[in-house]
Amino acid sequence: MDLFLSDYAEIFENLFEGLYVVDRNRVIRRWNRAAEQLTGFTAEEMIGRRCEDNLLNHVDGHGRQLCISNCPLVEAMNEGQALENEVFLHHKDGHRMPVRVRINPLRDRCGEVVGATELFVDMSEMSGIMQQVEDLKRQTLTDRLTGLPNRACLEGELQRSLDEYKRYGWPVGLFFMDIDHFKAVNDTYGHERGDDILRLVATTLAHNCRASDIVGRWGGEEFVGLVRNATTASLLQVAERSRMLVEQSFIMVDGRPLNVTLSVGAALVREGESAAGLVRRADHLMFESKHKGRNCVSADV
Known part of the structure; x- marks a missing residue:
């Protein structure tokens, strides 16, 4: 995974969408500039943290906590398929904002799922x-x-x-x-x-x-x-x-x-x-x- 991340580091950083990458244990390994701007959390604050640390505190439209259970990253990795969803993340300043997320399983050269990427964009009108x-x-x-x-x-x-x-x-x-x-x-x-x-x-x-x-x-x-x-x-x-x-x-x-x-x-x-x-x-x-x-x-x- 480290080789993959280094190969695509420049692309990640220049995306307009927020992006983060997690390994199989949902440890955040990459957090791009757009993710910093959209959430208020810096890469230094996020890289090395686990999803269940719940800094983003994702909830769905029914108020269900997603980072602790019902995590779409886990679903994508287990099923080996991409998925999309609309969730509400917790900005560092405290407010809630709606984002559309697209999650893709990340595979190594042998085809094994080793993590996932999540792209997200602000959906607030x-x-x-x-x-x-x-x-x-x-x-x-x-x-x-x-x-x-x-x-x-x-x-x-x-x-x-x-x-x-x-x-x-x-x-x-x-x-x-x-x-x-x-x-x-x-x-x-x-x-x-x-x-x-x-x-x-x-x-x-x-x-x-x-x-x-x-x-x-x-x-x-x-x-x-x-x-x-x-x-x-x-x-x-x-x-x-x-x-x-x-x-x-x-x-x-x-x-x-x-x-x-x-x-x-x-x-x-x-x-x-x-x-x-x-x-x-x-x-x-x-x-x-x-x-x-x-x-x-x-x-x-």
């Missing part, structure tokens, strides 16, 4: 979001701490979406999110760490928002997601995925992971409903999630 953010900055409609659209912006976007609903029949859904036990985070770790958590939640939500939708900070520890052309299924899917990915995100504090959860209320617009009425209904559903024990989605669609 950030181009539309970032363009929105740049436009909003000029209009002073962004939240200074998180960089997300602020309440004034969200209220304007919601009203425009309701106007489109009345004119064209394009339905809109809204989900209201509140960070569970956020006061305890501030009291225990300080407001600076509280701000880090707010940025972590914001970045995770933004990275996993569809380009046609909008997510922003309503105020304090509250966030709102606006889903255009929504159906019951699509609204619940986006709300549940947001909840799950925030739960799976964390920052490191004194060598230990710190994470939070969300209580979420999701509501689909009703005929004749005002913006304030839709927000109020989603807000009440969020409190219903609090009463259910937190870290869940309550819906009235």
